[in-house]
Amino acid sequence: MTLKTISSRDNPLYKELKHLATSSQARRKAGRTLLDGVHLCEAYLQQVGMPPLCIVSETALLNSEVTVILQECGNSETQSIVLPDALFHALSQVEHGIDILFVIDTPEQMEPQRLVQSAVLLDKVQDPGNFGSIVRSAAAAGIKQVFCSPGTTFAWSPKVLRAGMGAHFLIEIFENVDLEALIKRADIPVIATSSYAKKRIYDLDLTQPVAWLFGHEGQGVAEHLLALSTHQATIPHLGAIESLNVAASSAVCFFEQVRQQTSK
Amino acid sequence: MTLKTISSRDNPLYKELKHLATSSQARRKAGRTLLDGVHLCEAYLQQVGMPPLCIVSETALLNSEVTVILQECGNSETQSIVLPDALFHALSQVEHGIDILFVIDTPEQMEPQRLVQSAVLLDKVQDPGNFGSIVRSAAAAGIKQVFCSPGTTFAWSPKVLRAGMGAHFLIEIFENVDLEALIKRADIPVIATSSYAKKRIYDLDLTQPVAWLFGHEGQGVAEHLLALSTHQATIPHLGAIESLNVAASSAVCFFEQVRQQTSK
Structure with missing residues (x-):
């Protein structure tokens, strides 16, 4: 499992993440969004699969649920990133949660022509x-x-x-x-x-x-x-x-x- | 109908209102809270009666629903206060609403001893x-x-x-x-x-x-x-x-x- 640490606010990837976290226009344009917290990330792994990007805070490295998710990401193409707590919290809207975020592609669905099911x-x-x-x-x-x-x-x-x-x-x-x-x-x-x-x-x-x-x-x-x-x-x-x-x-x-x- | 205008942030009543608006502890201690917006204020007038205090912004004086409420307050013991928009918005959490607030006493109910109704x-x-x-x-x-x-x-x-x-x-x-x-x-x-x-x-x-x-x-x-x-x-x-x-x-x-x- 390889974890990359980003510690500067000026890092280009961090700036992109900050943009995704704070601008709904940026999310629509990129076709990407952020999943915040253990529950959503686990649901994504279970229902959809591996995300392109997994982000955790330094503190969250001590959390066992986070460790399990990081292990799973380590066995895949997912890029995992550790941020100092202050940098992480600028991306997250969850106040008292466990510090983990997935960046995911928002699905593009072909709209069905007719309503046939509920x-x-x-x-x-x-x-x-x-x-x-x-x-x-x-x-x-x-x-x-x-x-x-x-x-x-x-x-x-x-x-x-x-x-x-x-x-x-x-x-x-x-x-x-x-x-x-x-x-x-x-x-x-x-x-x-x-x-x-x-x-x-x-x-x-x-x-x-x-x-x-x-x-x-x-x-x-x-x-x-x-x-x-x-x-x-x-x-x-x-x-x-x-x-x-x-x-x-x-x-x-x-x-x-x-x-x-x-x-x- | 007498309207009092408060234009200073240092006015003691304004400071008290600011406290009520921002601190849940202050609301509990005072036994008072704020009703924000025309719908809640109208519901209060209809179901409960006159509030001790009615607060509007300068802009809201031009609104006909607000005028009706102010008239009603004018015919009662209610004190009505006008604030410059900036001072009003520091009290309100509603972003695109009509600028009216009631200060009301939170009801103190005698707790029934037994559950007999739904x-x-x-x-x-x-x-x-x-x-x-x-x-x-x-x-x-x-x-x-x-x-x-x-x-x-x-x-x-x-x-x-x-x-x-x-x-x-x-x-x-x-x-x-x-x-x-x-x-x-x-x-x-x-x-x-x-x-x-x-x-x-x-x-x-x-x-x-x-x-x-x-x-x-x-x-x-x-x-x-x-x-x-x-x-x-x-x-x-x-x-x-x-x-x-x-x-x-x-x-x-x-x-x-x-x-x-x-x-x-």
């Missing part, structure tokens, strides 16, 4: 935590595709990845998708949740594949997409509160589908 | 966004009480309030509760969610009041509390992912209860 469509969801939580719930519910409109938060930012807890590696995520065109040629029902709908999600037949459409945290699903959906449905409320958080609401929908699918 | 028990939930989302989902599901163990994030921080979207004013929140004692004298079933449980939440009778017990984001519910619960139940997963986010998971539970309660 999927999630996101129209301008803004909050990275919500986006990550939706991907995590979808993966737990056995859904395998997420389609995002332009204006949805970047799927591969460190915050979204952290909230996703590794679900990104179990699901195909398509960005900048023309949702209108996708819905028009859908082979399965598209269900938009709306607090104004009369029909309850519990009254829908969810034993067959469906596509779930969720919208912006403030404005909800855009009118022209709502109009194209097969069903508009609501999660009935018993309290005097207007609406649910979009990640909470999507979990309720996905698991109503699981309930119907697993009840005979 | 409730949520939180054991060391850490993330303010999760906590707020849980309170919001609980309120939407008609649940009226939340009990928090010591070590749970502070219920009245600006981040939790923002994620709660006004649900704080519809629900009673009890902090620093001895959950063990509470569960021991519960008159209703206490259900702990655990990914290791065999029983599915769908197999439970949720038409009667129940108390839902959720735990720390990483460690889940503490063993000694798990052991005291009436049922341990799981949300069945169809995908290769370990667990749901605690806010997503709580929403699934609360709305399974709503589904059962509203289906005849």
Whole structure:
């Protein structure tokens, strides 16, 4: 196992990493992102394979989970780098975690022409935590595709990845998708949740594949997409509160589908 | 309507506000917190009443929603204060919102001796966004009480309030509760969610009041509390992912209860 140490902030590779860590534009342009922390790195090794680059802090060299990962990287093409703690922490957003980062290539998926299996469509969801939580719930519910409109938060930012807890590696995520065109040629029902709908999600037949459409945290699903959906449905409320958080609401929908699918 | 303008950072009231805005210890000690943005302030006016203090930026004086709120405050005992934008923004965590803050007293509730109505028990939930989302989902599901163990994030921080979207004013929140004692004298079933449980939440009778017990984001519910619960139940997963986010998971539970309660 060969570890390279970088100790200068002016090192060109370190400068590139700093750029990746702090600029979402840089991540999109490079087609690369950072996985932060042991859990995400282990999930990547298990679900995807070896990363191009593994970065740890000096302190983390004493951690046994990190040692195992470094060993595994040492047996592959992965380049492993040690940074002084201060340099490492300038790359990481995790405050009390174990200091390990993978640099990975963000997958480029061929967008399927038609919706044929259960999927999630996101129209301008803004909050990275919500986006990550939706991907995590979808993966737990056995859904395998997420389609995002332009204006949805970047799927591969460190915050979204952290909230996703590794679900990104179990699901195909398509960005900048023309949702209108996708819905028009859908082979399965598209269900938009709306607090104004009369029909309850519990009254829908969810034993067959469906596509779930969720919208912006403030404005909800855009009118022209709502109009194209097969069903508009609501999660009935018993309290005097207007609406649910979009990640909470999507979990309720996905698991109503699981309930119907697993009840005979 | 009388508006007082504060333009110096050294003004004693401004210094006190700055302290409230930036220190969770100061908020706990003063028994006061800040509501940030039009939505929360309107929810407070509607559900609770007039705040002791209303603060706006100079720019916000041009906003019609703010004007309506200031009028309402002018007709009451509420003190209204205008700050230059720079001074206001040092108090607010909302980046692109409308510049209005209420200072409110955090409610002090007498803790009920027994669990008799549907409730949520939180054991060391850490993330303010999760906590707020849980309170919001609980309120939407008609649940009226939340009990928090010591070590749970502070219920009245600006981040939790923002994620709660006004649900704080519809629900009673009890902090620093001895959950063990509470569960021991519960008159209703206490259900702990655990990914290791065999029983599915769908197999439970949720038409009667129940108390839902959720735990720390990483460690889940503490063993000694798990052991005291009436049922341990799981949300069945169809995908290769370990667990749901605690806010997503709580929403699934609360709305399974709503589904059962509203289906005849």
